Amino acid sequence: MGNAQEKPPGCTAAGRPAKGSSNGAPGDSSPAGRRREPRRPAVDTSYLDAPAGALPPHLARLKNQGNHLFKHGQFGEALETYTQAIDGCAEAGLDSPEDLCILYSNRAACYLKDGNSSDCIQDCTKALELQPYSLKPLLRRALAYESLERYRKAYVDYKTVLQMDTGVQAAHDSIHRITKLLIEQDGPEWREKLPEIPKVPLSVQQQHREKPASIEMAQARAARAAQSEARKQEARFTLLKQEGNDLVQKGQFEEALQKYADCLSMKPDECSLYTNRAICLLKLNRFEEAKRDCDSALQLEPTNKKAFYRRALAFKGLQDYLSASSDLQEVLQLDPKVREAEQELETVTGLLRQSLMHKDVHTARV
Known part of the structure; x- marks a missing residue:
């Protein structure tokens, strides 16, 4: 489950007010397989397309609005929107563990993005009370514990995650790192000082083993489609750039300008396009x-x-x-x-x- 592999946040700013945005974790924990959203710089959008479940329309809209805000890096606003949805569930007397688990997990992601590890832990714990052995709340809580240097609790949560999905590389990396810290801190008897690691039921382990297969198939299809589209775009870019160069050789500078402009719409960080276009502009x-x-x-x-x-x-x-x-x-x-x-x-x-x-x-x- 690659969309669950989150990197640990910085070990600072615990308990800071949840406003604005900073580095942290991704969005929502959906138990259903889904196609992975395109990757965006600094924001994991794997929380999208979580099931609406029993949420009435006005609360489902709030959750989707929170997803949209999170996707665009507006973590403080997303947090407030998820809070409204959670409060709305209480006011409506709604008892949908699956939906509430997702809302608390999403809000925990906002807290983690903002460095508010204490509130992240609180929301992850609520999510896990509603849906025990939910992968993402466990992983986020582990990240939050680690940021607060509560390494024993972080170790237990990471170990629990790996019982459910051995493919979460972030958990493997963190276990390796934390083990060294605990040995330095507690000595050879460090294992004896750990809290008890829960035994994940076999039925839950099996459930999580079955899900990645369908997710991986969907991701593989999406990756193949993305690669095919990327090849087409690269071929079109190469052709347009060559056409622009040929037009410059012929002295057709106005026409070359358009070719380079089309190339820049595809690759705005290609330096040579700016210098090539500058030739045309100088000639004109x-x-x-x-x-x-x-x-x-x-x-x-x-x-x-x-x-x-x-x-x-x-x-x-x-x-x-x-x-x-x-x-x-x-x-x-x-x-x-x-x-x-x-x-x-x-x-x-x-x-x-x-x-x-x-x-x-x-x-x-x-």
């Missing part, structure tokens, strides 16, 4: 736009010689000869053998002198 005397593209290229690659050289040409077109000179000197510092930069520097230096002389004459007349 669109110097300010060429400068901006070179700026973008230098943000991605601060030592890119082409970006410095082409930005110098843009500055020259804008009659900012001092900036052009500075960029050309940067090129020569990176590579003294760039003959074009030497020639341009001579030209720009002459233009700079002329502009300064003209300015002095104008000042004298005034």
